[in-house]
Amino acid sequence: MKNSLSSSSVIRLRAVLLTLVLIFLSGCGGGDSSSDSDNISPVFAVNAGADAQANEQTVVFLSAQVSGTSDTLTYRWQSTPEMTIEQPDASLPEASVTLPELSSQQTYTVTVTVTNTQGKAVSDSLVITVLPVNEPPQVAITAPPANDEAGRYAAGIDITLDGSGSTDADTNTPASPISSWLWEQLEGVDVTSALALDGPTISFTTPVASTEQSLRFRLTVEDDEGSSSTQTIVMLIQPDTDTQPVVDAGPGQGVFSGEPIILKGTASSSVSSALPLHYQWEASNNQQLSILQPDALSTYAIAPNVTSAQSFSFTLNVTDANGNRVSDNIQVTVRPMPVTRLNDTGVTTQATATTLSKTQQNAFPGQDGQRGADIVAAQGWLEKAGRGVAGFDFTKLNSNGDEQDAAQSEFSCVRDNTTGLVWEVKTDDGGLYDGTHTYTWFQGENNGGNEGESGSPEASCAITECNSRSYIAAVRAQGLCGFYDWRLPNHFELMSLVHFGQTNTAMLDTDYFPNTGDIADAPLWYWTSQPGADGVVSDAAQNAWAIDFGSGVDNFLDKGSVAHIRLVRAGRAQ
Secondary structure (H helix, E strand, O other): OOOOHHHHHHHHHHHHHHHHHHHHHOOOOOOOEEEOOOOOOOOOEEEEOOOOEEOOEEEEEOOOOEEEEEEEEOEEEEEOOOOOOOOOOOOOOEEEEEOOOOOOOOEEEEEEEOOOOOOOEEEEEEEEEEEEOOOOOOOOOOOOOOOOOOOOOOOEEEEEOOOOEEEEOOOOOOOOOEEEEEEEEEEEOOOOOOOOOOOOOEEEEEEOOOOOOOEEEEEEEOOOOOOOOEEEEEEEEOOHHHHHEEEEEEOEEEEEEEOOOEOOOEEEOOHHOOOEEEEEEEEOOOOOOOOOOOOOOEEEEEEEOOOOOOEEEEEEEEEEOOOOOOEEEEEEEEOOOOOOOOOOOOOOEEEEOOEEEOOOOOOOOHHHHHOOOOHHHHHHOOOOOOEEOOOOEEEEEOOOEEEEEEOOOOOOOOEEEEOOOEEEEOOOOOOOOOOOOOEOOOOOOOOHHHHHHOOOOOOOOOOOOEEEHHHHHHHHHHHHHOOOEEEEEOOHHHOOOOOOOOOOOOOOOOOOOOOOOOHHHHHEEEEEEEEEEEEEOEEEEEEEEEEEEEOOOEEEEOOOEEEEEOOEEOOOOO
């Protein structure tokens, strides 16, 4: 036929079509058409997969599909911007990526490159759109506990609403998850007009009215990604006549028999119609306790005499002008005064910020004049083997060391029944024990590297050498009170005699220690056995400690200076 194609024409047409197909394939992305005159590589292509959209912090699985080859291939996945892609095996097309946490939408281009054994590579890409997921913040408002069982708050009190506990689970700034606060009052008498409402807290005073009030507030918080949440709180406010006084009976205490129990409460009302307040202290179910001025807010009771520890309860009742009554109580443990080996100070006077007083000072608790053996002795409850002022307990001894009656005016020594020390008693007869005599400090042992001075022109005494060592030897030789082990007292021992409550005489019990010196001649220095560390020269102590019975202070004196001496012996183990 005229229009029929010859066989050679058909072959040429097929060749053209095949050439066009090859040209088409070489122009497509993801394929390889490179060749040379000697070796034509097979054509292959890769498909990275379809574009994807996913939420932040989720996992996207990647899988490449290769066509046109059966060769062994190597896969490499990359991302722009960079993300960490997990690919356990580079010979396999699978991989995965965990999408990052974001505050705004972000796109990532993920590219897979496939390489065959001949080093030929093809690539393809997909786009992952990452969507931020923002959980709204959680609002938390805290308020103080209500004042009654109905959940109402007292009138006229200061209240703080606190929203600082609000949180955001997916915040990018854990230290400050909330970016803004906004408080609004939605109901009730306006209490916020003068307040800053853009902070985590608001503080206001509840309204005072004759009827119950209702206040409603709303807090809106916003996180760092712009999401917000709100919460409301309703507060009921008592009328003024229902608002009770606030009462605190004070802290619990532990005291010894005879010491004051401080009853110092506090009471107030936030509404003026409740004033004045009336007070009444009572000791719960106990007749041993007598409260001085029980209708005073600040008063005291004397702890009863007990033989073992006992607990007592004191209640403060407060009644306001509206008839509201509130009570609070404290627990007080009373123990018997223990037997001590240390003398008290002798002080029974109490102090204020400006004056001294013999009365109880609740505003200045815990001072010396409120505690200890001296106070117990003032109640007549301190057991003594002998006599003595305040908490001191002394017994007079005659020249043979036998006990004398407390009324005896002639005695040679005194035993301190608290410390067990036996003391020399000074005389005024000009003899060996005369209280006006003075001596230098002179000691062969335990002298700090310097034995002191054997005498001084300023010293006066009844022996040849007026120094401490010679005086001790003379007293031992005479066997004062039948004892031969007399010595200088150490600092602690001599200080135990000081009566800090004395003001007009030498500072010790002058009924037992006469002739100590005239207060007008103060200072009345008495040597101790201890060298002083101050004023050391070439590792040798130049000074020794002494105590002034005119003031009760201690100081170090040059060993060559003169002072009085009161010897001691015995004593309890410390």
